[in-house]
Amino acid sequence: MSKKTIDASVAENIPERVRFALEFFDRHKLWSIVSRNSMATSCRDAANKRSRLGNKGIPLYDELKSLCVAMYRPSGRTYGLLHCRAHEHFDLDAANKLLGGTRPLARLSSDELTALGGAGYGTVTPFSEASRFVQVFDTGIKSSYTPPHTMITNAGDLTWAVEFHPEEVISALSKVTEVHVGNITKEQRSTERLPSIGILTGNGPESGVALWRGINEAVAKRLTDLGRMYGDLSYPRIVVHSLPEMGLSMELAERHEDVWNVIEEAVRQLCTAGVNYIAIACNTTPYFADRIRKIAKSKDIKFISIADVVFEYIKKEKITDITIIGIPVVAELGEFSAYSRLKTLEVHPVNEFAKPYLQELGYLVKMLGSSEKDAKAMNKLRDALRFGVTTENVLIALTEISILLQRFPRLQSEIGGKKVIDPLRLYGEALANLYLQALPQYSDEGADDYL
Helix, strand or coil: CHHHHCCHHHHCCCCHHHHHHHHHHHHCCCCEEEEECCCCCCHHHHHHHCEECCEECCCHHHEEEEEEEEEEECCEEEEEEEEEECCCCECHHHHHHHHCCCEEEEECCHHHHHHHHCCCCCCCCCCCCHHHCEEEEEHHHHCECCCCCCEEEECCCCCEEEEECHHHHHHHHCCCCCEEEECCECCCCCCCECCCEEEEECCCHHHHHHHHHHHHHHHHHHHHHCCCCCHHHHCCCEEEEECHHHHHHHHHHHHHHHHHHHHHHHHHHHHCCCCCEEEECCCCHHHHHHHHHHHHHCCCCEEECHHHHHHHHHHHHCCCEEEEECCHHHHCCCCCCCCHHHHHCEEEECCHHHHHHHHHHHHHHHCCCCHHHHHHHHHHHHHHHHHHCCCCEEEECCHHHHHHHHCCHHHCCEECCEEEECHHHHHHHHHHHHHHHHCCCCCCCCCCCCC
16 A cells, blocks of 8 residues: 555655545555655656656656546536546547536636645646546546556655556545546547567577567667657567477478468467467468468457568568579579569579578578677678679578578678668568557647646
């Protein structure tokens, strides 16, 4: 309970409205954590100063924004508290309609707030005078975004904060006052829960590890650039399913039905793991894309093919002159190649002179782990490109090489004058974007920024 998180020597100096808020949590036996922060003057400022799980700062969408209004009903004038996530904007007309108002809602001034219950600007909370107001919560408060799925607001004072589970608070308030939950913001929400990604791997298992790492790196870079990276809590939920039998795909043409039996079972298992997207960290088995999509679609899950991601990238960048590096069943763009659509472009196979270098490279990559072996493998790759590629662009449809490139970030886009198209890297970025686009989007300007 909240009081237990406060040192006894500090308890004597708790402001009265903070004490009222903490008593609300104690009285209803609700989970909460109380913390202190420097003076916060707006929702954005407060969110940047909040403390949670060892981090300073929380996402703006986890800060609760509250607004006190005068409302007019047939029974007369009364007062209400509107609450929403801080990245959203109140829609007073929608709130008034939900409440059955006869006149527009009126925002209270600081003086009116003080006269009403002692609150001032930035210290309005659902807790301090819980039974004094009609409480109105936006439905978005019940959405589940990034962990730990709690919210924070002031505890009745600009330097005191309280973390809580919003649905618990709504339930408790409904026992002491009139509570409404409805759409009272202007935002159009695309999701109420962030997507999870299932990765199927095994040929080799390191390719799944590399894809997972690529997703996380893309997420971290984007959120760091936005100033919205909060450590472990900011990454997507990933389920990795690694199967040794995936190695059968090395002879896909001869064993395609055996490979499919393995893939089918694994896809069905991932469909029961609570994922929204399925990915395969492999350039070979996306040959089964249509079959996989049929299974996934029946469970309202979407399969994302590495080959489709590469094709869209090539089309977007208007790339036409390409050499493809991969095992024969992939690189020859034949019946069993997931990249067969590239036949419409000018795609070249690697020169015969380069094949011994690629073969030796494959063995070296299997033994990666020391900087000496990594450097030797990279030199072999340079040799293969030098002797086997005459085009400006090279498509690396071999996960072993993608793993090597991940160890040399500066060479991921260009090696020896050749522009590198790395499917595994593009795949990780595409999957990361699906997660990033589902996060609540907001601008740093123009919000009705109440505390």
